[in-house]
Amino acid sequence: MEVIHSIADLRSRIKDYRRKNDQSVGFVPTMGYLHEGHASLLRKARAQSGLVVLSIFVNPLQFGPGEDFERYPRNTERDLQLAEAAGVDLVFMPSVSEMYPSPTRTTVSVTGLTSRLCGASRPGHFDGVATVVSKLFHIVQPDQAFFGLKDAQQVAVIEQMVQDLNLGIEIVPCPILREADGLAMSSRNVYLSEEERKEALVLSQSLQKAKAFVESHTAFTPQELESLVSQHIATSSLAIIDYVEVLAYPTLEPFKNSHHTHSIIIALAVKFGKTRLIDNLILQVGK
Ligand code: AMP
DSSP, X not given: OEEEOOHHHHHHHHHHHHHHOOSOEEEEEEOSSOOHHHHHHHHHHHHHOSEEEEEEOOOGGGOOTTSSTTTOOOOHHHHHHHHHHTTOSEEEOOOHHHHOOSOOOOOOOOOSTTSSHHHHHSTTHHHHHHHHHHXXXXXXXXXXXXXXXXXXXXXXXXXXXXXXXXOOOEEEEEOOOBOTTSOBOOGGXXXXXXXXXXXXXXXXXXXXXXXXXXXXXXXXXXXXXXXXXXXXXXXXXXXXXXXXXXXXXXXXXXXXXXGGOSEEEEEEEEEETTXXXXXXXXXXXXX
């Protein structure tokens, strides 16, 4: 495994690989502080691609004022160990000035899909995501890129961007990895106090309740599911709901009742103290 900091070095290393091999290049973009969720993406890339490229870059563009950019957890040594064990070939770890030499005047903005959920509560977030991911795609030029459904709105945004800009990259969505008790794995879980960590279980529990409800009802409205989920989350005195929304997926459009769509997402963002957690469940609904 090789660790690379400059764009020019990464480009020439990948060009060299392409010259000597006809296998595909797989790419997993991350912000580091890697956990088993990231490892599952890397293992999938290892199984499907000839060359596995991991990027670790805490992207300032996708953090709003007052968010956790400065205190975002970092542990390079541990990240490199996990990457090596998952079979990564190249780790790209650029500095902020390498990615954004000033002045930078181009933003990639995906409209529509970004107006709800995290797009509504974190203005500018998805412009930051689309801009950095398109820059990384241009640098790496992968055949496949692997993204976790933990960030299901992000997957929808990136798929749309790839289609709109004819990037010709296969986006591979990967399932959410959870702790044994159900909490979705996240680099931000480390912020939680012991009590908050316990109470955060209401999130995955509420999604399981919603799943049971969907499975036992032939028809339902999004509002019914939203209130069931919100009520369960409200049983935790520490939880402050940012949003609980049920939409069609991947269009992220509202729908009237379950007869009007095939695939739905139950998406939530909830704060425990200063820590904002997201989780979701995507379900197929029968006619
Ligand atoms: P991040 O480092 O948080 O930007 O995440 C990098 C990639 O890992 C994104 O595609 C995430 O969706 C994915 N990811 C993060 N947490 C999980 C998880 N618990 N299960 C699966 N994928 C995840």
